[in-house]
Structure formats: C-alpha cells, structure tokens
Amino acid sequence: MTTIEAERAVVPSEPFGGGSAIRTTELTKRFGDVAVVDRLNLEVPAGSVFGFLGPNGSGKTTTIRMLLGLIAPSEGEVQLLGRTMPGRAAEALPRVGALVEGPAFYPWLSGRQNLERIDAAGPEGDAATRRTRIELALERVGLTAAGKKKYKAYSLGMRQRLGLASALLRRRELLILDEPTNGMDPQGTREIRNLIRELAADGTTVFLSSHLLAEIEQVCTHVAVMSLGRLLSQGSLAALQSDATPVMRVDTVDVELALGVVGARGLSGRHDDRSVSAELGGQAPEDLCRLLVEAGVRVTGFAVERPSLEDVFVSLTGEGFDVAR
Ligand SMILES: Nc1ncnc2c1ncn2[C@@H]1O[C@H](COP(=O)(O)OP(=O)(O)O)[C@@H](O)[C@H]1O
Numbered sequence: 070m071t072t073i074e075a076e077r078a079v080v081p082s083e084p085f086g087g088g089s090a091i092r093t094t095e096l097t098k099r100f101g102d103v104a105v106v107d108r109l110n111l112e113v114p115a116g117s118v119f120g121f122l123g124p125n126g127s128g129k130t131t132t133i134r135m136l137l138g139l140i141a142p143s144e145g146e147v148q149l150l151g152r153t154m155p156g157r158a159a160e161a162l163p164r165v166g167a168l169v170e171g172p173a174f175y176p177w178l179s180g181r182q183n184l185e186r187i188d189a190a191g192p193e194g195d196a197a198t199r200r201t202r203i204e205l206a207l208e209r210v211g212l213t214a215a216g217k218k219k220y221k222a223y224s225l226g227m228r229q230r231l232g233l234a235s236a237l238l239r240r241r242e243l244l245i246l247d248e249p250t251n252g253m254d255p256q257g258t259r260e261i262r263n264l265i266r267e268l269a270a271d272g273t274t275v276f277l278s279s280h281l282l283a284e285i286e287q288v289c290t291h292v293a294v295m296s297l298g299r300l301l302s303q304g305s306l307a308a309l310q311s312d313a314t315p316v317m318r319v320d321t322v323d324v325e326l327a328l329g330v331v332g333a334r335g336l337s338g339r340h341d342d343r344s345v346s347a348e349l350g351g352q353a354p355e356d357l358c359r360l361l362v363e364a365g366v367r368v369t370g371f372a373v374e375r376p377s378l379e380d381v382f383v384s385l386t387g388e389g390f391d392v393a394r
C-alpha cells in the first residue's frame with residue numbers, strides 16, 4: 070500500500086443525516102430586493118454525481134457560496150455532511166473539497182508551488198508525504214508537465230485544472246465544483262468527465278454546477294434544474310427523463326416550414342439549421358410525419374427519441390437552454 074492509499078484507508082466515514090451529502094431548507098439569498106436564490110430545497114444523495122444546472126445568472130454560484138459558508142444566507146438552512154453550516158463548518162469543511170469561481174492562487178508562483186502552499190496550510194498536510202500528494206493531484210488533472218509554469222501564464226482551462234488539483238490534494242467525502250469545465254476545450258472537458266467518474270467510483274459524492282446541459286448529462290446520476298433562482302426540478306436523471314414524453318426529431322432543410330407544422334399542432338419545437346425537434350406530448354409520431362410531408366417538408370430523417378436533458382429543460386421552462394460552448 071502506498072502512503073496515499075494508506076491515507077485513504079483511514080479516512081473516517083462517520084454516518085451523516087439521512088444519506089444526504091447536502092441538504093438545504095428554504096435557502097434564500099437576497100441582494101437588495103432581488104432573491105437570486107429563492108427558497109431552495111436541495112437534496113443531494115450521498116454517493117451521487119449531482120448536476121446543478123441552470124443558465125448563467127440563475128443562482129448557482131451564489132448557492133455554492135452559501136453551501137460552503139463563504140456568504141451568509143438571507144434565510145434558510147444548509148446541512149453539509151449532516152452538519153449545520155456555518156455553525157459546524159469546522160467539522161464539515163475538512164471533509165469537503167471545493168472549486169469555486171476564481172480560486173485564489175499566487176500569480177508569480179508555479180502551479181506546483183501554489184499546491185505546496187495550500188497543502189502546507191491544510192490541517193493534515195504531513196510534510197513527509199506532501200510531494201507525493203501534490204504529484205498525484207497534478208497528474209490527476211493533467212498538469213504534471215505544466216506544474217513548473219507560473220500561474221499567471223496559465224490559460225483559463227489550466228487554472229481550472231489547478232483549482233481541481235487543490236480540491237484533490239486529499240481524499241474527500243464530498244466535492245463541490247462550480248463549473249469545473251469552464252474555459253476548457255472538448256478534450257479537457259472529456260478528461261474532467263473521466264476524472265469525475267473515477268472519483269465517484271471511489272465513493273466520493275460529487276456536486277457540480279454547469280450551464281452546459283450536454284456536458285452534465287453524460288456524467289450525472291442526479292440533477293437539479295435552476296432558473297432565475299428557483300429550483301424547477303430535481304431527482305435522478307432517469308426519473309426526470311421519464312417524466313418528459315418522447316421527442317420526435319425531423320431532419321430537413323425546410324426548418325421554418327417544419328416548425329410551422331409542429332407549432333400548428335400545439336407543440337413547441339426547437340431547431341438548428343438542419344433539424345427540428347419537439348416533445349410529442351401524446352401525439353402519434355406517424356401523424357406528425359404525414360403532416361410534415363403533406364405540408365411539403367422535405368424529410369431526410371425522422372426519429373422518436375428518449376428526451377435529452379435539454380428537452381426536459383425546455384419542457385420545464387418552455388424555453389431553450391444556453392447550449393453554446
Ligand atoms: N454580490 C452580489 N451583489 C449583487 N448581485 C449579485 C451578487 N452576486 C451575484 N449577484 C447576482 O445574482 C444572480 C445570480 O448569480 P450567480 O449565482 O453568479 O449565477 P450563476 O452562477 O448561476 O451564473 C445574478 O443576477 C448576479 O448578477
């Protein structure tokens with residue numbers, strides 16, 4: 070057993086309240102008159118990979134700051150690993166790794182040196198095993214080669230990776246990651262996704278926010294959907310998807326025409342420049358297909374699919390989600 074493995078083996082896994090890693094009760098944050106987080110009741114099961122979803126400005130970062138005790142709620146309560154925050158932060162926080170928007174690193178130090186400082190400041194930062202911990206964390210986020218580079222020369226994606234590395238210096242029961250793939254290219258995004266899967270397989274609960282539905286869909290077991298500070302829905306991904314009806318997708322160059330046909334049947338369609346899709350809501354796909362063809366839509370493909378997370382979001386809000394990278 071390596072030192073790191075030995076350290077993992079002795080991590081206390083004290084039971085906590087009701088199998089929830091995070092629970093909030095009527096959590097509210099007002100800035101002036103505006104409730105940017107509005108009576109939020111989150112329930113994050115232990116062991117889940119929980120996607121906290123919402124467009125920019127929907128209150129995700131503000132919520133995460135309250136979860137970690139970085140800002141005080143206007144109303145409501147946070148339980149983190151069964152401990153009420155911020156009163157029992159000293160018990161909860163050592164068991165939580167976090168990556169929040171704009172982590173504080175020293176620009177003139179290298180990534181590796183920054184991690185050395187953070188590790189030395191932690192309560193369990195045994196100096197004898199520090200180098201191993203840091204190399205392992207750098208390796209996990211793909212920064213081994215760039216470890217010597219100064220932080221100020223890092224790209225946004227590399228800064229995010231370093232933030233993740235600092236959350237991974239020790240094994241944690243819960244990781245709270247605010248838009249961890251922000252600023253990363255598709256390759257980096259894939260790497261982070263794989264890392265999250267590995268961590269989850271190790272038993273770590275991962276709570277991550279994102280405004281990119283497609284990214285989250287591939288890694289999460291549970292999701293919560295936010296819009297304008299309110300929670301629209303939460304639960305297992307499977308349950309959320311089975312609440313929405315199947316989606317028909319038609320491939321065509323006659324997008325406007327197809328949207329018109331779908332709209333005339335009372336369905337709200339979404340489109341890109343080659344296809345239109347809409348939640349079927351109980352209508353027969355064969356009828357729609359016939360209507361499309363009769364209206365002169367040149368159909369090059371027609372499919373009935375399980376709703377994607379984006380379809381679910383559209384059916385919850387009646388509007389599109391920011392899916393642009
Ligand atoms: N310190 C603050 N003072 C005033 N308004 C704020 C402050 N922090 C965030 N907000 C506002 O709260 C809303 C939610 O922001 P945020 O939690 O950052 O959303 P998200 O992370 O989902 O993009 C935004 O409209 C933002 O402008």
Ligand SMILES: [Mg+2]
Nearest residue numbers: 129130170248
């Ligand atoms: Mg944010």
